[in-house]
Amino acid sequence: DGGITQSPKYLFRKEGQNVTLSCEQNLNHDAMYWYRQDPGQGLRLIYYSQIVNDFQKGDIAEGYSVSREKKESFPLTVTSAQKNPTAFYLCASTVAGLEENYGYTFGSGTRLTVV
Amino acid sequence: QKEVEQNSGPLSVPEGAIASLNCTYSDRGSQSFFWYRQYSGKSPELIMFIYSNGDKEDGRFTAQLNKASQYVSLLIRDSQPSDSATYLCAIRLDTGRRALTFGSGTRLQVQP
Numbered sequence: 618d619g620g621i622t623q624s625p626k627y628l629f630r631k632e633g634q635n636v637t638l639s640c641e642q643n644l645n646h647d648a649m650y651w652y653r654q655d656p657g658q659g660l661r662l663i664y665y666s667q668i669v670n671d672f673q674k675g676d677i678a679e680g681y682s683v684s685r686e687k688k689e690s691f692p693l694t695v696t697s698a699q700k701n702p703t704a705f706y707l708c709a710s711t712v713a714g715l716e717e718n719y720g721y722t723f724g725s726g727t728r729l730t731v732v
Numbered sequence: 733q734k735e736v737e738q739n740s741g742p743l744s745v746p747e748g749a750i751a752s753l754n755c756t757y758s759d760r761g762s763q764s765f766f767w768y769r770q771y772s773g774k775s776p777e778l779i780m781f782i783y784s785n786g787d788k789e790d791g792r793f794t795a796q797l798n799k800a801s802q803y804v805s806l807l808i809r810d811s812q813p814s815d816s817a818t819y820l821c822a823i824r825l826d827t828g829r830r831a832l833t834f835g836s837g838t839r840l841q842v843q844p
Binding site: 648650652657658659660661662665667673675707709713714716717720721723724725726 | 781
């Protein structure tokens with residue numbers, strides 16, 4: 618079955634540590650997105666990529682970094698510069714230009730906690 | 733002003749009633765409008781989207797769009813306890829970014 622796989626499901630980070638969240642899709646979608654969700658809040662855009670080897674900052678990119686070396690993969694690194702990283706992280710994908718035909722598919726999320 | 737505004741709720745309706753969820757947006761360049769359902773601790777699930785003024789029906793769900801008033805709503809007919817969740821409204825601007833901008837969601841409680 619096609620879909621988006623996020624791993625790990627739960628992640629604990631120590632102060633000053635960088636951690637990487639994985640997002641892999643087998644839908645052949647070209648556009649991928651990272652969102653952050655805090656309790657009782659909507660989703661906020663961190664980074665997005667519409668093509669391999671290209672990505673753009675979203676609304677809250679500070680303290681995060683991404684790469685897009687393969688079409689199916691869009692990992693997110695939460696760096697030590699991100700002062701309040703505890704949140705629910707969601708990866709999504711779609712076909713750029715055909716969003717209403719394909720919709721935006723979400724992964725099951727990674728819950729990151731600072732310990 | 734937030735780009736997408738929703739009443740946080742909770743909105744409480746009895747089983748079998750119609751639930752009406754509302755969303756307003758600020759950017760007139762908004763191209764299409766999506767409704768997602770999110771159960772606690774889970775990822776959002778697409779209910780439906782709409783991009784033309786008027787109504788769009790899909791089973792028990794009806795989306796209504798009024799671009800002049802910058803208003804989009806979701807009606808859920810014959811509400812069931814399993815519909816209890818947070819409903820997220822999202823808009824897509826017709827810009828290069830093509831990402832969704834989300835409201836903070838409305839929590840719906842359907843009472844048995």
